[in-house]
Amino acid sequence: MSEPAPLDLAIIGSGPAGLCTADAALRAGLSVRVYDRGCLAESIHRFPTFMRFHSTKENLELGGVPLVGPEDKPTRQEYLEYLRRFVTLRGLDVRLYTEVTRLERGPGEFTLHLRGRGGDEHVQRARFVTIATGGYDSPQRLGVPGEDLPKVRHHFDEPHPYFRQRVMIAGGKNSAVETALILARAGAHVTICHRGPGFAGVKYWLRPDIENRIREGRIAALMPAEVVAIEPLHVQVRLRETGETRRVENDVVLALIGFEPDLSFLARCGVAVDPATKQPVLDPQTLETNVPGLFCAGVILGGSLSGMVFIENARHHGEQIVAKIRGS
Numbered sequence: 529m530s531e532p533a534p535l536d537l538a539i540i541g542s543g544p545a546g547l548c549t550a551d552a553a554l555r556a557g558l559s560v561r562v563y564d565r566g567c568l569a570e571s572i573h574r575f576p577t578f579m580r581f582h583s584t585k586e587n588l589e590l591g592g593v594p595l596v597g598p599e600d601k602p603t604r605q606e607y608l609e610y611l612r613r614f615v616t617l618r619g620l621d622v623r624l625y626t627e628v629t630r631l632e633r634g635p636g637e638f639t640l641h642l643r644g645r646g647g648d649e650h651v652q653r654a655r656f657v658t659i660a661t662g663g664y665d666s667p668q669r670l671g672v673p674g675e676d677l678p679k680v681r682h683h684f685d686e687p688h689p690y691f692r693q694r695v696m697i698a699g700g701k702n703s704a705v706e707t708a709l710i711l712a713r714a715g716a717h718v719t720i721c722h723r724g725p726g727f728a729g730v731k732y733w734l735r736p737d738i739e740n741r742i743r744e745g746r747i748a749a750l751m752p753a754e755v756v757a758i759e760p761l762h763v764q765v766r767l768r769e770t771g772e773t774r775r776v777e778n779d780v781v782l783a784l785i786g787f788e789p790d791l792s793f794l795a796r797c798g799v800a801v802d803p804a805t806k807q808p809v810l811d812p813q814t815l816e817t818n819v820p821g822l823f824c825a826g827v828i829l830g831g832s833l834s835g836m837v838f839i840e841n842a843r844h845h846g847e848q849i850v851a852k853i854r855g856s
């Protein structure tokens with residue numbers, strides 16, 4: 529059997545950044561294919577089931593395809609439906625459940641090593657490659673004894689299982705605050721444990737809500753404080769101002785303190801990263817890395833600086849990359 533022809537551009541990751549890059553490339557007449565190790569937009573698929581985006585619809589649209597819906601801000605379900613429609617409308621070649629395990633650079637082209645969900649392995653060649661693997665590979669861990677107990681979760685999906693449970697939420701950013709509010713309203717007994725003194729960085733509509741719920745006693749707050757140990761029926765929390773340790777009765781711990789991108793893939797591809805910020809070293813105009821022909825798009829550009837790159841400001845990355853490829 530003859531080897532498949534090399535693509536002009538292979539894209540790793542089918543999140544918004546990967547898809548808008550594919551769309552820009554296809555419209556520029558390039559042969560392009562997107563690979564994702566999970567379903568379409570796997571990261572967004574794993575967001576809380578009933579979440580609503582903070583951005584308004586027009587700021588989440590890709591390639592000028594309208595995102596319509598009854599409210600200003602789409603739900604996760606609506607956005608996933610939009611992405612499916614976007615791929616279909618634009619005729620994008622998306623290969624799902626296909627992980628790119630390795631990337632090799634040869635003269636004038638790359639070889640992508642691929643593994644399907646059945647464990648089948650094959651290769652695909654491409655002149656250019658874009659890494660759009662996002663930043664939600666692994667949740668950040670508390671690093672305390674007991675974190676591997678079955679009652680500890682690093683991911684929130686939906687409120688129903690938490691009804692009448694004593695839930696400790698570790699974290700103080702948007703996800704932790706939003707989850708605390710959702711769970712309290714769903715009948716859970718919520719304590720939020722936050723290292724900081726307040727909720728200065730959270731979205732403007734969440735902050736008064738959490739502060740008022742704490743003030744009225746509907747949500748208990750320990751802050752500035754940190755979880756120091758998790759036991760089967762308790763959590764130990766150290767109050768940072770006094771050094772006092774409290775032992776709080778508890779059924780479930782939700783550690784919602786952020787995610788870390790998988791930088792080992794970048795390293796294996798030869799991409800240099802800034803040692804402090806973990807951001808890939810690249811040309812900000814073209815998004816080409818130190819490896820010629822290899823680009824990055826989307827959240828991966830932010831390295832460990834979570835919240836720096838998001839859909840709103842990443843959805844034009846594809847145009848920058850395609851402009852460089854066309855000029856090559």
Ligand SMILES: Cc1cc2nc3c(=O)[nH]c(=O)nc-3n(C[C@H](O)[C@H](O)[C@H](O)COP(=O)(O)OP(=O)(O)OC[C@H]3O[C@@H](n4cnc5c(N)ncnc54)[C@H](O)[C@@H]3O)c2cc1C
Nearest residue numbers: 541543544545565570571582583628662826827838839840
């Ligand atoms: C709760 C929450 C709410 C948010 N709300 C907003 C908002 O309102 N507005 C906004 O602008 N942004 C928001 N964001 C951020 C936004 O979701 C992300 O910016 C966006 O998903 C990032 O897109 P991306 O394409 O860079 O990466 P991702 O969406 O993370 O996609 C990366 C993809 O790469 C795939 N992948 C990884 N490694 C491989 C591999 N080796 N081989 C094949 N595939 C691979 C993954 O499976 C994944 O599908 C929110 C984030 C969270 C967590």
